[in-house]
Amino acid sequence: MTCSRLLALCAAVLLPMAAMAESIEGEVNFTGKAPTPGKLHREADPYCAKKPMTDPAVLVKGGKLENVWVHVTKGAKDAASVPSSVVSMDQKDCMYTPRMTTAVVGQKIQAKNGDPVLHNVHTYMGASTLFNKGMPNEKAAPIETTAKDEGMMKWKCDVHPWMRGYIGISKNGLQAISSDSGSFKIDNVPPGKYTVEAWHEKYGTKTQEVTVEAGKPAKVIFKYDGTEKGGA
């Protein structure tokens, strides 16, 4: 069956969809030599020491970079409606999980402690502290907060300096995190011109302009070579 035969039907189905939204998809390539993740020094806390870990700051597999926050910084017209779901940032085995996720301004964020040891949740926007709360153990009441401003919300534990978490916060909700294959997909993007920014915790920011046309997903490839500095 082709459209020429059922032209009326095709138009009826395809056109409204195209006018509504496309996607921006692509991947994040890592062209340099991938650093070998170092062993984390978790010996100071006997509980954390039970589970040895390597540093998950730079995760490269087959030349693809994981945990890059890709988001639309310019060109989006509307603020996204605030999802009713709660973004969770948990502390498990003396590490934040997930390492990186996203939230929309206004969305609820919850932090739990799944460990029987003290963690303090110290969050930052840039260099400014948002809050710093102690959670002595898994019985501690979860911390409830709301994504307030756009930007990268950093999570740190001062007791265990290796613990890091990241929540990318945007108003327009046009954002994604690169997967372990380096790929990302931002859905529901109306046709138009956009500035897309990639952010990695160690290698910082890259930007690209992209035009989204009706009827086909826009492709964006970001490249890091490992010499970049930035992030946090």
Added chain:
Amino acid sequence: MVLKDASGAPLVEKKAEWNGHSTNPGLLAMEEDKHPEKPLDERVATACSDKDTVAAFEDAAKTNPYDVKPVFRTHPHRWDLLVKEHNPETFGCTTCHGGEGSQTKGVMHRKFRHGEDDHDWNDPLTDEVTVMGKKYKGAFMQAKCDKCHYQEYTLADAPLLSKGKKLFTDVGCWGCHPIEGYNDLAKRGPTLTNIASKTAQGWAHTWISYPKGWRPATRMPNFWPGAVDPLAVPHPEGQSAEQVLATQQKLREQEVSAIVAYLWSNSEKAPLLVSAAPKGDPARGKEIFESVGCKGCHVAEKGSTARRSEGSSERDYAPNLWNVADKAKPEWIYSWVKNPKAMWPETKMPDLRLKDAEAADVTAYLLTLKSDQSYPEPKYGAGEQDRLAAQGKDLIAKYGCFGCHNIKGFENAQKIGTELTEHGIKAKELLDFGDVQYFTEDPRHRQTYVNWVWQKLHVPRTFAYERVETKMPQFDFTDDESLAILTFLKGQIGERPDAQYLTGQTEQQAAVFKGERLVFWNGCRNCHVVEKRGGKIRDQFNEDNQSFAPPVLTGEGAKVQPHWLFGFLKGPFDLRPWLTLRMPTFHFTDQDATDLVHYFAASSSKSFPYLTAEAPQLTGDRLKQTEGLFAELQCTKCHVVGQLRPNQDPGSAAPNFLLAKERLRPDWIPIWLKNPQALLDGTRMPSFWDFSDEAHPTSPSKAFDGDARRQIDALRDYLMHLELKQVPPPKTAMRDVNSHG
């Protein structure tokens, strides 16, 4: 300045608030309550005697009750700065605007209302000033602040005056110019009584000839500006610029040789610790230099502007060391870094308590910092040095070198410059414009006070003529610097209003001002944030290693016990031994240390001397519950008890609990525990309790029936009596700090 107490509440001397003349019914009602006997309108008239102006007030008040005084509309921050702090009913207009008493109208044929017409205050009620034809806004209003605020170094609303005062102090203008309030400062430049132990004559010759040529960000001025720029001196008739330059250079060569000869003939041996510097490891020395705190004050990189003085963006706080080995002898460097004050008692450089081996390493490193410049030593014929030295003595007397340096033979010499105590009201007729005519040719370039000062600061020899030799050296002040100094000078009017108008009259304010001067002079803010300002060295740190940075000393007086702080200032020790940075020993006198302790207490509105606050010893069930709570909150995950725990990352280490009972004010602990971020923004200390609803604070623990306040009080009492035996001792030795950069 607004002082705040530990809780952040402003602490200000209560002054009568402006109770103006508003048609705002609320304000009016308030004021009627306070002064029912005196109609508001009358009180306005006493502030300004000008009836027209008063009438204008009335008019505007009808339309905008908050803008009650149109004449004040242009006042910056008029509510806070004018109405609240300087109520015109109390201070009048002329306190700040100049002029006589409550006079606002022109007197007889004189055209001015406020201000001094002969001082080029071109628009008497504004703060604009025209210098060399260019208008500068904001300058001269600030000059007047010094009348009452003369004890203060930093006035938030008078940045130009503050800058000028700091620059004036920092550059050492008072070395030559007598000026009340600055006369007893220690000489600004290094002692020259032992110069021969420090450097060689060849280097001194190069340096004295043109200091900025060798170190561009130095404070030391140029005494032979014509030898660098022939336009810096008046030209004798018929001489070309080349001829002037050649003459000036020849003169400089002779004069500098003579001065050097005198200094070396009159130099004693410095109390060197060694006759030759012990061998050291330069790489290790560099590491020490970069980690113990030298970089709070010094840079060692050609052209770096990272450590400028507080009063000037042009001048380094302490010497840039990139070419220090050209200058200082190895045995001097070693002895100096070991104990600077032994070599020059008035130096600002503190003692970093370097061990012999560390000092040797640092010396070895500093000796690698040299340029490829050469400094030929003078060769004297028989009797020549004595002959030159005799000339040198006269030149030192002439140029007043002893104003900044201790020099043998000039112990009792008098300052050679003009007295500046009343310079701000000096009539222009008393200023010598010499043969300089060009001011009068251009109407914008008039013979005015400001033009004279401006020119004097920029090209000090400009007014010299046949009969009058000018001796002021050239500092190469920028326009910014000149405007700041001009503002400061304009404020020197030799007149103090009644004590009731002056700041610094309460014990608390006096202590703060006195302490601020010590903080400024000793450069505390290069490393520390002191009462919300400073902390330059923090540029060496980021959020990952901020726990290695020097502590923030805002609210320190509310935090620590005075006798502990006194002891620490007198003999600093490694409060956090896992840090590489060290609090140096400043060898403070008892008086200075007391004044600093008083400063911190006063800044936090705490009593001084100290009053013991109670922290009862825990016993029985209260003790048991507190021990449980202490364990539950896992405070010692970060806080050290005696020393680092086995494998503890120094980056996560927090202050030693065993010091608490000697160091902390017990009344500070609960305020801190309730909300650490409120006292120290960004601190790694988390909050465990949520006091956002003060009536029902929450706690993560069930101890004491989950009562947050009882828990916090119990922890305070526990800490104030904590002994080592109460906590399990660490099992292994402390981990190497450097292995975890």
